[in-house]
Amino acid sequence: MKILLKNAREQKGLKTREVAQLLGIDQALISKFESGTRKPTREQISRLSQLLEIDFETLMIAWLKEKILYEIGDEEFALKALLLVEQEIQNSKKVISSGVLSSIQSILDEIEILKKQIQSFQHFDLHRISKILELEFISESNRVNGNSLTFQETKSVINEGLTISGKSMREHLEAINLQETVGYIKDLNQKKVSISEKELLTIHNLISRGIKPENSGKYKNDPLIIREMNLFFNWYDSNKTNLHPIILASEAYLKLIKISPFENGNIQIANLIMNWILVENAFVYATIKGNKNEIDEYLSILEECQNKNDSSIFVNFILRIEKENLLRAIELVSK
Structure with missing residues (x-):
């Protein structure tokens, strides 16, 4: 110290x-x-x-x-005592997590019913709504980060390779890079590859390609960042089977935002990792919309979480978005 x-x-x-x-x-x-x-x-x-x-x-x-x-100090039984302390702290954390879980159990139950309804759809419908929600996620995620491409423009850039007049090359690259990154994560999910430092750095490299090449796939030049990220992966490995996936995904988002391990792209990385966890567990994208009202609400919630040191505020925000997007997926099938 x-x-x-x-x-x-x-x-x-x-x-x-x-x-x-x-x-x-x-x-x-x-x-x-x-x-x-x-x-x-x-x-x-x-x-x-x-x-x-x-x-x-x-x-x-x-x-x-x-x-x-x-x-x-060097008490004879110090290590044994510390092991018992660690066990008690872990048990206490489980009680706290259970308390948070019980307070949101109602909406989790609703989400589970909606999720099962979607899983009952035919493969063709599942593929179709997956493509639409994926494209919406790419478009809205970029808009949250200041990209001015509309949904239709993003669709044209990705699906048809068009260049949109009046839009910057960076905005085109952001759409293409995010689409390729989402595809890469889908491939990892199919191969049952879990989140790791190697994959996190690869994802950052993909979203930064051609935009900030000097910083792509690299942490900030700060020893504390490496330590914090090691702690992050230890936390993730310890909790990935204990926490509900939506809580795990939300907590991972907040931790990555707090650490901000990269010179650029930290919000995109946090968003991608959160949604990797969700999709990996058969949920749909929790897409934060890129319009001013929703961005203001999102920023306000992050600030409130930080000021009150209460992650449940953000967890509830993501739960609401996930439920809305599940309903959106069901609506797409009924059209």
């Missing part, structure tokens, strides 16, 4: 005196934090994280680790 604090302060070009003044504490305390002879309080950790722009979770983990080591 002391290294994290010192490096972050020096990177921002601040002196210990300046940090102390900004936090309203004694300068000697900052020096002691950086030498490891004194530990900040939890409140001070929060304020240091904001001031020095250190990821709060990363700093908290370092703080808790040192706090635990200080308390238990």
Whole structure:
């Protein structure tokens, strides 16, 4: 932790005196934090994280680790005690997840009924609605990210290879790249390939091709990003069979948005991974619409999640979208 604090302060070009003044504490305390002879309080950790722009979770983990080591040191039974603590924490998380699940069980039940109804359709109908929903997902996802191609224009670019007058080459590339990326994920699903770092980097490379080639398929040049992404994949592997797929997909989205591992395309990546999880589990795309009202609502929900540290707000948002899109799929068959 002391290294994290010192490096972050020096990177921002601040002196210990300046940090102390900004936090309203004694300068000697900052020096002691950086030498490891004194530990900040939890409140001070929060304020240091904001001031020095250190990821709060990363700093908290370092703080808790040192706090635990200080308390238990080299006690003979320390490791056994820690294993029991880990087990209790995991059990507590399961109780929390169960609580969230019970509060949304009604809409999950409705979604399951709609999903089964769609699965009963003939193969021809399933293929047809899949193509339409896929195209809508590509068009709307790009619109959320500022692409001005309409649905019909996106369809013409992808299906007919047309060039739309007045639209930039980048907008054409975004449509083509996303279509190829969606196809790539479909192929992975058919092969039962699970989400991994290798596939995540490949997907980023596909959506960035010809747009930001220097950054495509590469994390930001930051050691903390690699650590955060390792934690993300550990979390995913631990929860992919425990959490309901829609909750898993929504939580994965929020985690990737928070980490923002790439120089560009983080929203697209989070959206693709969320929908990979959904489609992998026989759900339809949770397509966030690209009109101003829905974008404003989406941004407002993300902000509320962050401010309240409550992922259930976003989970409920995605549940609503998934239900709407399932109804949309049924409507397409009845036409």
